[in-house]
Amino acid sequence: MLHGTPPLPGRPSPAGGLARTIPGISQGVPAGAPASGSAGGQAAYRVFPRAEWAELRANTPLSLSDDDIAGLRGLTERLSMAEVVDVFLPLSRLLNLQVAAARGLGVVQDTFLGRPVVPPPYIIGIAGSVAVGKSTFARVLQAILARWPDHPKVELVTTDGFLYPTRVLEERGLMQRKGFPESYDLRRMIAFLSAVKAGEPEVAAPVYSHLTYDIMPGRQQIVRRPDILIFEGLNVLQPSAGAPLLASDFFDFSVYVDAEERHIAEWYIQRFLLLQRTAFQKPDSYFQRYKDLPEAEAVAVAQNIWRQINLVNLHENIQPTRERARLVLHKGADHSVDEIWLRRM
């Protein structure tokens, strides 16, 4: 088990069983190694304690100032310079090499076809539980990648825009299933990714508001041929029942942000309490009814939403996708990344 998370069901993974030893770690198996006999895919990863991963930064220059980092902080986070240097810079270096290699392959294909060389957007999927820190991670990654010397255009799109609007969710009795596969318009999500990958000049994504808890009517995010698209959401590594294509078919790289459930639950509750003092106070907040609850009652409400919706979704639909990611980042109680799994090629 990975740091207390429940065992994954024995399920084949694309690279499962290919590599049974994990060089570079003393205990011989990764922290999340499945019970013997299971076909879990963790053996397909090289596991790096944070300090070893940090060494892979090589000479990647630090491209963010303290002020930049301060500007990136979300509501409660304490993102440190150490986190940027130890975790994000090696990842930035890896991605830089990967993007260059992908572009090289694109040149080969365009040359074969006798067409002008136009590299398609490089798409990075970011998955993980509600409240694990996906959005924060994605925003920092976007800022760091955009500061590469060739200044790539890096767009960030979140999958909550592809949730059905509240009206539809209510009609279908899905308001307690937000974030579950059936609450998303997956066809629209796949069509969006397909159009971006095809290099269409302008592709629109719908926009979700956490304030109104609904899709914003008439609002769109327009994506214009980015060099890199970061596509973030709890469902990005999920299969879509019956559909010929999955979101991950369009990914060049993917990351799963992981942590112990008790920590994620705590982050969810802390975020809820902070929002209670801020966003919930606004008249158009969906959660306005909770704005004056005493803290103990607000904690109880947050715990209920966590247990009845988000934790169930984590168990049933999100955690089982972890081993589809190319990179798994495991966070400790204070949000700092303590272990990194990199999939063997």
Ligand SMILES: Nc1ncnc2c1ncn2[C@@H]1O[C@H](COP(=O)(O)OP(=O)(O)O)[C@@H](O)[C@H]1O
């Ligand atoms: N690196 C970090 N350091 C400190 N706090 C963080 C960090 N990442 C996320 N958080 C906090 O944890 C909570 C969940 O993060 P968020 O990015 O909103 O999660 P998600 O997008 O996965 O729902 C938020 O309150 C956020 O401020």
Ligand SMILES: CC(C)(COP(=O)(O)O)[C@@H](O)C(=O)NCCC(=O)O
């Ligand atoms: C809209 C979401 C599914 C999106 O999750 P995210 O990708 O932002 O982690 C989630 O924030 C949500 O609303 N979950 C339903 C229960 C709740 O209100 O937390």
